Amino acid sequence: RKEVEQDPGPFNVPEGATVAFNCTYSNSASQSFFWYRQDCRKEPKLLMSVYSSGNEDGRFTAQLNRASQYISLLIRDSKLSDSATYLCVVISVESNYQLIWGAGTKLIIKP
Amino acid sequence: GAGVSQSPSNKVTEKGKDVELRCDPISGHTALYWYRQSLGQGLEFLIYFQGNSAPDKSGLPSDRFSAERTGGSVSTLTIQRTQQEDSAVYLCASSLAGAGGGSPLHFGNGTRLTVT
Numbered sequence: 001r002k003e004v005e006q007d008p009g010p011f012n013v014p015e016g017a018t019v020a021f022n023c024t025y026s027n028s029a030s031q032s033f034f035w036y037r038q039d040c041r042k043e044p045k046l047l048m049s050v051y052s053s054g055n056e057d058g059r060f061t062a063q064l065n066r067a068s069q070y071i072s073l074l075i076r077d078s079k080l081s082d083s084a085t086y087l088c089v090v091i092s093v094e095s096n097y098q099l100i101w102g103a104g105t106k107l108i109i110k111p
Numbered sequence: 112g113a114g115v116s117q118s119p120s121n122k123v124t125e126k127g128k129d130v131e132l133r134c135d136p137i138s139g140h141t142a143l144y145w146y147r148q149s150l151g152q153g154l155e156f157l158i159y160f161q162g163n164s165a166p167d168k169s170g171l172p173s174d175r176f177s178a179e180r181t182g183g184s185v186s187t188l189t190i191q192r193t194q195q196e197d198s199a200v201y202l203c204a205s206s207l208a209g210a211g212g213g214s215p216l217h218f219g220n221g222t223r224l225t226v227t
Contacts (some may be wrong), residue, residue, distance in 0.1 A: 089216075
């Protein structure tokens with residue numbers, strides 16, 4: 001089993017819809033979590049950190065479920081510009097603080 | 112302030128030649144990472160520098176790859192005797208503290224390496 005797993009997609013979603021996807025992790029000692037977005041042929045860019053209590057940034061909501069070992073990203077009122085690949089990152093003490101990257105979920109917003 | 116700067120942005124080289132890729136991290140960032148990414152693939156960890164500690168080289172794919180970080184700032188990734196499978200985008204990232212501090216990474220634009 002991979003340490004961090006994401007559904008590769010693509011998720012095809014109409015503009016204005018709400019979409020959510022998860023990222024599961026295997027190491028229960030994981031302590032820091034992030035969502036990045038990566039546009040085609042561009043570098044990853046930090047979207048948001050994920051806090052234990054959940055956090056929101058505009059149309060984006062991130063949540064952490066430690067019991068089931070996954071983080072989620074919800075995008076409301078999706079825009080065409082949200083089309084990208086969304087990468088999750090997990091940091092764990094037991095992996096010697098290495099960042100473990102998911103392979104990404106591809107999201108396509110259609111007009 | 113300035114972000115992570117990488118140079119060159121594109122590099123085409125002949126098989127067997129050596130190449131040097133440069134990364135200038137965000138000022139004050141103690142941690143520096145090198146990754147590479149092939150088209151349509153995920154990030155592949157190469158090497159991690161944290162302050163004055165010995166670098167984590169566990170991701171370097173072969174002894175043709177080496178990296179150094181001088182003065183805790185600029186880093187150079189060197190690939191000797193390049194092979195076609197080395198073709199990829201090489202991404203550098205820096206963070207304020209090491210991964211243990213929970214700091215997010217900030218990436219440069221990458222160097223697109225093509226080995227012909």
